[in-house]
Amino acid sequence: MKHLILIIASLCFSALFYQQTIGLNLSLFSIITIAILWWHNKPQFQNQTTIIYASIYLVTAILVFIQGTALAIFTNIFSFFTLIGSVSSNKNSIYVQWINGFYTVIAGYFHRKFDSDVTPVQTALKKDIDILHWVKLIGIPLVFIIVFILLYKNGNPIFEDVIAQINFDFINLQWILMTVLGYFLFNNISQPVTIEPATTLDLNTVNILIERKNTSEEKNKKDNQLGTTLLAFLNLLIVFYSITDVMSLLTNTVDSANHLSIQVHNGINALIASIIIAILTILFFFRSDLNFYKKNKTIKNLTYLWIGLNSILIVLISIKNYQYVSAFGFTYKRLGVFAYLLMTFFGLITTFIKVYKIKNIWYLVRVNSQIAFVICMLSATINWDYSITKFNINNAKVLDITYLIHLKGNNSQLLKTYAQQYTLSEPINSQINQKWTSHNQSLSLMNWQEYSLENFTNTSKTNQ
Incomplete structure (x- = not known):
């Protein structure tokens, strides 16, 4: 039964991904993955943590x-490894x-095959299934027939x-290899394994x-003074x-994107250095006995x-970046600045907790990795190409239309509407029309495995 389920899943894998781009197929693959994991690991799915990660996936x-x-x-993909x-x-x-999820995907079968203890039931099963006999039974007649x-x-x-008239062109070796890959993948993850001793x-x-029981009072005193x-x-x-940074914000008049860019990135560089020094210094002094x-x-x-002062520095850099965005709109780099500031802020909070509640460095690693995972999940709920385009068109004082044109095609309808409402240069109009046409054509040529919601909501592809 197990092998039959894996074979069916591998055939579905080929049907979903062979010569297809990512779309609906990845969503369906996720559902199949959850089903296989549940079927082979029902006790684990009674655990609340596993249920949460399955829901996130x-x-x-x-x-x-x-x-x-x-x-x-x-x-x-990230949550796929997490669930496994x-x-x-x-x-x-x-x-x-x-780590365990990635290891399972790559080598789960071989780990179970060579590193696990062989039970009496497995030994009896191997005796019942004479592999050499089956190889002879199939291979020898086949060789003689040929x-x-x-x-x-x-x-x-x-x-x-x-x-000579027998045509074997219907046999697609690449499709077969894709199916074998699917079987290997599902076989690996059907029973996830762990890396020891990690x-x-x-x-x-x-x-x-x-x-610690035996501590040096003199050493603690010197570390405390230093x-x-x-x-x-x-x-x-x-x-x-x-x-000085506040004075700069209050007195400087910024009239160019380049000037603002220099301010923001210089501030980010200072922040990076400050936070790294802060955390490393804190970890050094509060690594052991000084805590007590x-x-x-x-x-x-x-x-x-x-x-707290580093938190103020984060606020100042955020204000600079906000001024930058208000004047010239969002780009992925400017979004990246906000993302870094957010993660840095959480890093400072966890560092504060580490000192206040006498935690070790593993606390920081564990909590901050969880925070990074949550931020990543929440960020995925937003279509950033579309949102950047919409924000910049409606709010940017200086619109970089060329940058928006080079974003992914799902903002083409916004650009098309903008081009119809405002007078743009002929080259820009041509680029927008070309982007809009190309995007809609690609939607209409997609196979069902590649579909996204836009294939059902975008009517432009049928009205060109």
């Missing part, structure tokens, strides 16, 4: 169909689940003509720092920088202050 599958964006596809890793071990950190066909061809011209080590590692002095000067430095030193109140307060 299903949502990303729907997003692939609705949005059809590269980000939606990426998050679907969760089925293999649902109590692990999410980054270990990613040999005798070649002999008979030379002895009878009519028989030779009949054999999985067990992660399960046995707690998030809380444990106080950390207090260093953080005091760094706090003064970032205060001075923030004041009785006179560490001053250095802790300076640490909290530094985290």
